[in-house]
Amino acid sequence: DIQMTQSPSVLSASVGDRVTLNCKASQNINKYLNWYQQKLGEAPKLLIYNTNNLQTGIPSRFSGSGSGTDYTLTISSLQPEDVATYFCFQHNSWPLTFGSGTKLEIK
Amino acid sequence: EVQLVESGGGLVQPGRSLKLSCVASGFTFSNYGMNWIRQAPGKGLEWVAYISSGSSYIYYAETVKGRFTISRDNAKNTLYLQMTSLRSEDTALYYCARSSWEGYFDYWGQGVMVTVSS
Numbered sequence: 001d002i003q004m005t006q007s008p009s010v011l012s013a014s015v016g017d018r019v020t021l022n023c024k025a026s027q028n029i030n031k032y033l034n035w036y037q038q039k040l041g042e043a044p045k046l047l048i049y050n051t052n053n054l055q056t057g058i059p060s061r062f063s064g065s066g067s068g069t070d071y072t073l074t075i076s077s078l079q080p081e082d083v084a085t086y087f088c089f090q091h092n093s094w095p096l097t098f099g100s101g102t103k104l105e106i107k
Numbered sequence: 108e109v110q111l112v113e114s115g116g117g118l119v120q121p122g123r124s125l126k127l128s129c130v131a132s133g134f135t136f137s138n139y140g141m142n143w144i145r146q147a148p149g150k151g152l153e154w155v156a157y158i159s160s161g162s163s164y165i166y167y168a169e170t171v172k173g174r175f176t177i178s179r180d181n182a183k184n185t186l187y188l189q190m191t192s193l194r195s196e197d198t199a200l201y202y203c204a205r206s207s208w209e210g211y212f213d214y215w216g217q218g219v220m221v222t223v224s225s
Contacts, residue, residue, distance in 0.1 A: 036152075
């Protein structure tokens with residue numbers, strides 16, 4: 001199974017900051033990497049698919065990059081509504097696996 | 108508008124069974140693979156099972172293989188998860204989610220809670 005490791009587990013930043021969340025796969029996942037945002041009490045929402053494609057309706061301050069085993073989600077200017085837990089997810093091979101999440105907080 | 112509405116959750120004793128349903132609307136259900144994903148209280152996400160559009164391909168997480176069965180009725184636009192031999196560690200919020208053409212989950216339901224406890 002492919003293990004997905006996210007770092008940091010908790011990130012505290014100020015409004016307007018540029019923030020970067022990391023996700024590392026235990027083997028090459030060929031850019032089949034997606035990012036989900038989950039706000040408290042809500043279902044996860046797709047932000048980025050296949051490494052760097054912004055889902056329809058998602059603000060352009062979100063972007064993704066990476067290749068091989070290492071991937072990042074960047075928020076160019078943190079907004080209060082971005083408080084959430086962010087999960088990476090690989091669909092390169094079965095079983096499909098999620099990272100354990102990064103909880104993003106506002107300072 | 109794509110909608111996925113889960114039902115069938117509740118409190119069940121260890122070792123018993125439960126069947127979840129997910130009714131889909133707003134898209135051609137029979138054209139898409141579907142999934143169950145769960146989230147234990149305060150924990151992360153765990154993919155549970157996948158079924159292809161025509162039920163030809165089915166995959167399970169090792170943690171549920173042999174106990175859970177995913178199925179679908181395309182005439183009723185409904186996805187199912189039959190859960191047997193339930194354990195306390197199966198306690199979670201269960202989401203159904205649609206697979207995009209490329210395999211990631213593009214739409215999720217709001218989830219249904221399953222609690223396994225005596």
